[in-house]
Amino acid sequence: MSRASRLITLIEILRRHRFPVSAAALAAETGVSVRTLYRDIDTLRGQGADIAGEAGLGYVLRPGFTLPPLMFGEDEIEAVALGLRWVTARGDGDLARAAEQALAKIEAVLPAPLAERLQQQNLLVGPARQEAERIDTASLRAAIRAEIKLDIAYRDGEGVVSRRIIWPFALGFFETTRILIAWCELRGAIRHFRTDRIDNLLRLDQRYPKRRALLLAEWRRQQLERRPVRPQSLNAPDRN
Structure with missing residues (x-):
């Protein structure tokens, strides 16, 4: 491994750890001696990496450093x-x-x-037909970042419009449409809303009571539970 590659690897290792890592552990993972590891740490610090710690205590990379x-x-x-x-x-x-x-x-x-x-530009993005939207999805992204409630007018597949108070926490981009994932106060559950069916929205400037990360984790758990279980073998016994 070249020294440049080793320094990149060292930075990536430090990024994975939120708490100090010993020089011995870092040296073992990068395949160098502890003395060489100390020199690598000094080199990275000289290049602007904010690495806290010292010999005998361990090292941790503070946020903000990016690789060139x-x-x-x-x-x-x-x-x-x-x-x-x-x-x-x-x-x-x-x-x-x-x-x-x-x-x-x-x-x-x-x-x-x-x-x-x-x-x-050897790799090209092909054309796609986007469904027309009545709202600016930038406002959805802003509400997601701020963890703010929205009051929306939503049309279902039959064209029936209902008012919903929602807690938006994720936005999915697909080839022909976008899907807003949010907690719906009307349904008392996480729901998916096609953005082209949102007729209008009102930012309520009220923070919703649950953190966005927790809502996203709950949504992911639900998606995993809904996935069909693949049989271990063709001769697996029927457990129904």
Whole structure:
């Protein structure tokens, strides 16, 4: 492993840990001596990494340090570019502009060979028909970030409109539509709302009482419970 690759690996290891990690453990995981590990820590600190700790106590990476984009490999560059171009094509106005700006920032700091690779656009995002929306999904994203309740007018599949007070906590992007995932006070449960069926919305400026992360965890648990169980073998006994 080259020294540059080793430093990247060391940063990624530190990112995985919220509490100090001993020099011995870091050295073992990166395959170097403890003395070399100390030098690597000093090098990363010199490059701007805010690594707290010292020999004998362990080390922890404080938030805020990012690896230079020049450390990206070709596959990573293509993955980032493809993802950002997808958002540019599928996201709402604010999100699309943010993706374009992020791509421009990455391109500006890349070394020439990788910047050229980024500009080639070998991986393309195909066209998709988006259902017309009556609302700006940027307002949904803002409510999700702020954990704010929304009052929406929602049309079901039969065209019947109902008022809902919801706690939005996630937004799913699909090829032809977007799905808002929220707790619905009317139903007393998590529900999925197609954004093209939301006729209007009102931001209530009331924080909902449950944290977004907990709601998302509950939704994920429900999705796992609904997945069909695959039989272990064709001859498995019937347990029904």
